[in-house]
Amino acid sequence: MKFFIDTANLDEIKEANDLGVLDGVTTNPSLMAKEGITGHDNIMQHYIDICNIVDGDVSAEVIATDFDGIVKEGEALAALHENIVVKVPMIKDGVKALKYFSEKDIKTNCTLIFSAGQALLAAKAGATYVSPFIGRLDDVSTDGLDLIDQIRTIYDNYLFDTEILAASVRHPMHIIQCAEIGADVMTGPLKSIMALLNHPLTDNGLAQFLADYAKGNK
Ligand code: G3P
Numbered sequence: 148m149k150f151f152i153d154t155a156n157l158d159e160i161k162e163a164n165d166l167g168v169l170d171g172v173t174t175n176p177s178l179m180a181k182e183g184i185t186g187h188d189n190i191m192q193h194y195i196d197i198c199n200i201v202d203g204d205v206s207a208e209v210i211a212t213d214f215d216g217i218v219k220e221g222e223a224l225a226a227l228h229e230n231i232v233v234k235v236p237m238i239k240d241g242v243k244a245l246k247y248f249s250e251k252d253i254k255t256n257c258t259l260i261f262s263a264g265q266a267l268l269a270a271k272a273g274a275t276y277v278s279p280f281i282g283r284l285d286d287v288s289t290d291g292l293d294l295i296d297q298i299r300t301i302y303d304n305y306l307f308d309t310e311i312l313a314a315s316v317r318h319p320m321h322i323i324q325c326a327e328i329g330a331d332v333m334t335g336p337l338k339s340i341m342a343l344l345n346h347p348l349t350d351n352g353l354a355q356f357l358a359d360y361a362k363g364n365k
Contacts, residue, residue, distance in 0.1 A: 148245065148325070148326050148333065149171065149203075149331060149332040149333075150170050151167050151171040151203075151204070151206075151312070152165075152169060152171075152216065152332070152334065152335070152336070153172075153176055153178070153316070153335055153336055154173055154174070154336060154337065155178040155179045155182045155197070156179070156181075157196060157200065158258075159337040160172055160197060160201060160218045161200055162271075162337060163337055166340075169201055169203065170202055170203045170204070171201060171204035171232075172197050172204060172205045172206065172209050172263070173201035173206040173234070173278070173312070173314065174205070174206060174208065174234075175234070175258070176210065179193065179237060190221075191224075191353050193225060194207045194228065195227055198228035198230045202230070203230060204229055204230055204254065205228070205230045205231045205232065206234040206256045206276075206319075207227070207231050207232070207234060208234035208258065209224070209234065209244075210238075212236065212238060212240060212241075213240050214240040214243050214247075216224045217240060217244040218247055221233035221235065221248055221253065221255075222253070225238055232256050232275060233255050233256070234255070234256045234258050234278075234348065235248075235255055235256070235257055235274075236257075236258055236259050236261055236276075237259045237261075237268075237269065237342070240267055242257075242272045242320035243272075244271055244275045245257055248273075249273025249274070250274075254257055254276075255274050255275050255276070256275065256312060257272075257276070257277045258278045258314070259280065260277050261279070261283070261284060261294070261302035263298055263301060266298040266301065266309075266311075268293075269309065270302060271277040273309075274309050275309065275346060276309065276316040276331075276332065277298065277309055277311060278334075279294045279298060279310045279312075280314050280315035281314070281325070282313045282321070282322040283319060285317070291315070291321075292325070295313055295325055295328050295330050296328050296332040298311050299311060299328055304326065310332055311329075311331050311332070312331065312334060313330040313333045313334070315358055316333050316335030316339055317336075317339065318339055318342065319342040319343050321333070321335065321339065322339060352360065
């Protein structure tokens, strides 16, 4: 399972990368705004800065919603760095753009996936990744993990190459359950990744080992 971090915060990206388990980064316009990154040139530079930290796929989202605009923006983003993956919304012109990019060997991440039908369409159009938002489904009393399971079955039935990128991950159990189902990738905030480290028995056991060593080496 690949681990992506879902943030535009460079310090958090560095911290996850330093742990040695990071395979990529996902961003979106909200995450960029949260870091105060505004204006075309600053946003482009920020993507380059992220690519210079992580040796892996970095999703950069288009703002355009019409085919020509998505293609123009996507090509400009892809030209920034070889690690850029063009993030395209699940809309009609987005699906057409996924097909266009796949024929040009430009990697894509189809975002805002909330149904199996949308994931099937994105795979048919040649998306590199699909991003089902599991936390946002949970927010409306619908189990996001059921969607990951459905998409896994469909992609396995037809041997689609499109990778399932579980997004809107909120906590470590999401990560574990996505791994059990067989999501190819998860993207989550730094705290969800770091929470995988924790177990009180590990802390207690280590404290005991260190205390016993200290007793024997007085
Ligand atoms: O990767 C998608 C993600 O940024 C959405 O997460 O927590 O805003 O639903 P959230």
